[in-house]
Amino acid sequence: MLNAELLTGDKGRTITSELMAKFFRGLGDPKRLKILELLLDRDRNVSELVSLLGCGQGRVSNHLACLRWCGYVTATKQGKFVNYRIKDGRIRELLSLARSIISLNARRILAGEEA
Numbered sequence: 001m002l003n004a005e006l007l008t009g010d011k012g013r014t015i016t017s018e019l020m021a022k023f024f025r026g027l028g029d030p031k032r033l034k035i036l037e038l039l040l041d042r043d044r045n046v047s048e049l050v051s052l053l054g055c056g057q058g059r060v061s062n063h064l065a066c067l068r069w070c071g072y073v074t075a076t077k078q079g080k081f082v083n084y085r086i087k088d089g090r091i092r093e094l095l096s097l098a099r100s101i102i103s104l105n106a107r108r109i110l111a112g113e114e115a
Contacts, residue, residue, distance in 0.1 A: 022070070023070050023071075025070075026066055026067055026069070026070035026072055027098075029063065029066075031053060031055065031059070031060075031063050032063045032066060032067055033095075034053060035049060035053070035060070035063055035064065035067060035073075035084075036067070036072060036073070036086070036091060036095065037095070038052055038053075039073060039084060039085055039086050040086060040091075040092055040095075043083045043084065043085040044083065044084060045081040045082060045083050045084070046060055046061060046064065046081075046082060046084075047081070049064075049084070064084055067084075071087055071088065072086070072087060072088075072091055073085060073086060073087055074086075074087040
């Protein structure tokens with residue numbers, strides 16, 4: 001198993017390639033990406049996300065839990081609702097950079113070709 005040190009994160013923890021892979025795995029599902037895009041517009045609760053995504057509450061909650069674990073979103077309770085928002089403004093930049101790279105390679109990505 002590759003355990004290369006890339007850099008040191010919060011509290012002196014070493015950020016390994018495995019940790020990086022887990023972080024990016026959070027973006028590996030189309031519904032999670034859609035949730036992030038919706039939250040870039042404004043804070044939303046689970047009911048809103050369920051309605052907008054067209055999938056069940058349990059599935060949306062699981063996606064949100066994954067996004068929280070990876071540090072993409074945070075939650076605040078307001079009355080009986082839990083509102084979710086983007087935790088770090090750099091998420092917008094990360095997604096924008098990904099779109100830029102994808103736009104240059106979309107045909108190969110879709111065809112499964114090597115660069």
